[in-house]
Amino acid sequence: xxxxxxxxxRGALRGVASALLGPExxxxxxxxxxxxxxxxxxxxxxxxxxxxxxxxxxxxxxxSYFRTIVSGIENLPTGRVLIVANHSGQIPLxxxxxxxxxxxxxxxxRVVRAMVEKWSQTLPFVSTFFAKCGxxxxxxxxxxxxxxxxxxLLVFPxxxxxxxxxFAHRYELTDFGLGFMRLALETDTPILPLAVxxxxxxxxxxxxxxxxxxxxxxxxxxxxxxxxxxxxxxxLPIRYxxxxxxxxxxxxxPDDDDSxxxxxxxxxxxxxxSMLNNGLKERKSLFF
Amino acid sequence: MPxxxxxxxxxxxxxxxSGKTGARALSxxxxxxxxxxxxxxxxxxxxxxxxxxxxxxxxxxxxRSFDGRPKDIEHHQIDIRRKKTRDVFRSTPIGAVVHLxxxxxxxxxxxxxxxxxxxxxxxxxxxxAQYEIPKLVLLSSSxxxxxxxxxxxxxxxxxxxxxxxxxxxxxxxxxIDMLAQSFFWKRPETETVILRxxxxxxxxxxxxSNYLRLPIVPTLLGFDPMIQVIHExxxxxxxxxxxxxxxxxxxxxxxxxxxPLSRIVRALxxxxxxxxxxxxxxxxxxxxxxxxxxxxxxxxxxxxxVCMVDDHRARETLGYAPTKGLEETVRAVDDGRWT
Numbered sequence: 355x356x357x358x359x360x361x362x363x364r365g366a367l368r369g370v371a372s373a374l375l376g377p378e379x380x381x382x383x384x385x386x387x388x389x390x391x392x393x394x395x396x397x398x399x400x401x402x403x404x405x406x407x408x409x410x411x412x413x414x415x416x417x418s419y420f421r422t423i424v425s426g427i428e429n430l431p432t433g434r435v436l437i438v439a440n441h442s443g444q445i446p447l448x449x450x451x452x453x454x455x456x457x458x459x460x461x462x463x464r465v466v467r468a469m470v471e472k473w474s475q476t477l478p479f480v481s482t483f484f485a486k487c488g489x490x491x492x493x494x495x496x497x498x499x500x501x502x503x504x505x506x507l508l509v510f511p512x513x514x515x516x517x518x519x520x521f522a523h524r525y526e527l528t529d530f531g532l533g534f535m536r537l538a539l540e541t542d543t544p545i546l547p548l549a550v551x552x553x554x555x556x557x558x559x560x561x562x563x564x565x566x567x568x569x570x571x572x573x574x575x576x577x578x579x580x581x582x583x584x585x586x587x588x589x590l591p592i593r594y595x596x597x598x599x600x601x602x603x604x605x606x607x608p609d610d611d612d613s614x615x616x617x618x619x620x621x622x623x624x625x626x627x628s629m630l631n632n633g634l635k636e637r638k639s640l641f642f
Numbered sequence: 643m644p645x646x647x648x649x650x651x652x653x654x655x656x657x658x659x660s661g662k663t664g665a666r667a668l669s670x671x672x673x674x675x676x677x678x679x680x681x682x683x684x685x686x687x688x689x690x691x692x693x694x695x696x697x698x699x700x701x702x703x704x705x706r707s708f709d710g711r712p713k714d715i716e717h718h719q720i721d722i723r724r725k726k727t728r729d730v731f732r733s734t735p736i737g738a739v740v741h742l743x744x745x746x747x748x749x750x751x752x753x754x755x756x757x758x759x760x761x762x763x764x765x766x767x768x769x770x771a772q773y774e775i776p777k778l779v780l781l782s783s784s785x786x787x788x789x790x791x792x793x794x795x796x797x798x799x800x801x802x803x804x805x806x807x808x809x810x811x812x813x814x815x816x817x818i819d820m821l822a823q824s825f826f827w828k829r830p831e832t833e834t835v836i837l838r839x840x841x842x843x844x845x846x847x848x849x850x851s852n853y854l855r856l857p858i859v860p861t862l863l864g865f866d867p868m869i870q871v872i873h874e875x876x877x878x879x880x881x882x883x884x885x886x887x888x889x890x891x892x893x894x895x896x897x898x899x900x901x902p903l904s905r906i907v908r909a910l911x912x913x914x915x916x917x918x919x920x921x922x923x924x925x926x927x928x929x930x931x932x933x934x935x936x937x938x939x940x941x942x943x944x945x946x947x948v949c950m951v952d953d954h955r956a957r958e959t960l961g962y963a964p965t966k967g968l969e970e971t972v973r974a975v976d977d978g979r980w981t
């Protein structure tokens with residue numbers, strides 16, 4: 355009886371997901387799973403049966419809520435690539451929008467991998483959710499393995515510093531970490547710069563109280579007045595604009611001094627900053 | 643890195659004092675160097691013995707008695723820590739030692755467990771060195787790496803052995819593994835092979851097989867880690883490959899492609915029961931003490947975090963490839979029950 359109900363509910367859910375996806379997205383999902391997971395799941399745990407629901411939800415979010423515009427997706431190389439983007443928005447919705455945009459717009463469709471915090475693996479449901487959507491634990495071994503398999507990897511060199519940016523500092527890149535460049539040099543991977551416009555305004559944070567964050571052992575403690583307005587808990591429906599730049603190729607010793615690596619990182623950072631500036635200049639309205 | 647070997651080496655360089663290449667000889671002469679298998683009476687040991695004894699002289703050492711022993715297998719029912727073990731090594735030429743006699747019994751007293759495992763293995767190493775035995779194979783386990791939230795998806799042979807951090811019963815095995823590693827460097831004359839298979843499934847009575855034999859398989863709510871399993875037959879084949887002359891080094895050994903725990907339980911055809919982790923922890927500790935459950939609580943990490951290995955070295959250097967698929971491997975835990 356209960357089992358029958360569960361099966362019925364699951365069937366209905368699958369129907370809703372399929373309706374949301376439509377035949378074109380079904381086809382994309384099939385294409386990706388033939389490539390990644392001929393045995394049902396890929397070795398990192400990406401599961402097409404589970405990803406279907408997440409893709410349906412994320413597609414709705416991206417198309418109907420944020421009305422994402424993507425440009426330059428044809429610059430995405432077919433093999434391994436490090437997608438390097440600005441990070442912002444208090445909660446990492448930008449990662450989700452980037453991943454779903456690549457899945458929806460790139461030809462052939464691809465599953466973008468991102469690295470998640472190690473402690474997320476200790477959380478029930480969260481760990482399963484990440485693994486089944488193809489997200490991997492943030493250790494260098496995993497990044498190298500994925501790139502050697504020829505997969506696209508998304509990195510935010512700003513890390514939580516970028517995520518916690520206050521509104522006054524929107525679209526100003528914070529310090530970049532150096533790890534991604536060493537990774538690119540070691541695996542001879544092209545870097546695809548990506549400017550995300552929109553996410554930086556989705557939550558208006560007026561301050562970040564570091565002392566509270568420190569006591570609570572969380573990365574940041576933003577002050578977001580909109581949260582106290584009914585409905586303000588949702589991100590503002592700013593239109594997302596993703597500008598993919600031309601791939602950058604770097605050569606060198608991955609174990610070079612920080613100063614040598616920093617110069618290369620600076621090139622990437624400057625590229626993204628100028629892409630952000632151009633994108634902002636072209637933007638006529640926040641919402642349209 | 644262990645040197646490359648091919649099947650041709652196996653054919654031509656069989657170690658034989660009489661000089662003839664005798665792998666195909668049907669009658670096994672008593673002068674031919676024997677393979678000593680410790681822990682031969684276990685399920686895995688029996689399988690290995692049955693595979694080996696047709697081609698090589700096999701000597702078993704185990705403190706249990708060997709019922710149903712094939713007649714051409716010589717068995718010594720002794721404790722490897724006792725002096726009598728030396729007589730086995732002294733009396734006859736020995737070509738290889740396969741050490742399966744590692745105790746994994748969380749119920750055994752810690753000191754008995756430790757001396758059996760560590761002192762016993764040290765004795766073996768002493769004999770291998772003293773009697774210049776050309777080959778030593780240790781069956782370790784990929785549990786020596788330990789399931790951890792910060793594990794890379796696939797662990798290589800040089801990953802740190804952190805299995806003992808959360809689960810003290812594995813510390814013996816980590817220590818044995820390390821003893822074998824230092825022996826590998828100290829005695830280059832002996833080809834030391836350390837095999838680290840993933841969860842072995844089959845008629846064996848180890849924790850993963852026992853777990854999957856439960857009538858209702860408990861899992862942790864919200865956790866569904868990727869798991870690697872290997873059929874006991876494939877494990878035996880890996881040991882056989884490790885016995886070939888020229889092979890040395892550490893090898894992770896995996897079976898069919900990894901799958902989430904939920905798929906493994908589904909392949910088994912038995913119901914799973916997801917339990918919240920906190921509840922499972924608090925329930926399992928008293929159940930273990932009352933001897934109702936056969937798993938100590940820290941072992942829950944095996945169904946919570948990944949502990950998977952990269953087996954490409956075994957595939958390339960040992961020439962190993964699993965022969966059993968996932969379904970067959972998982973269902974093998976029910977082989978020989980109620981039949």
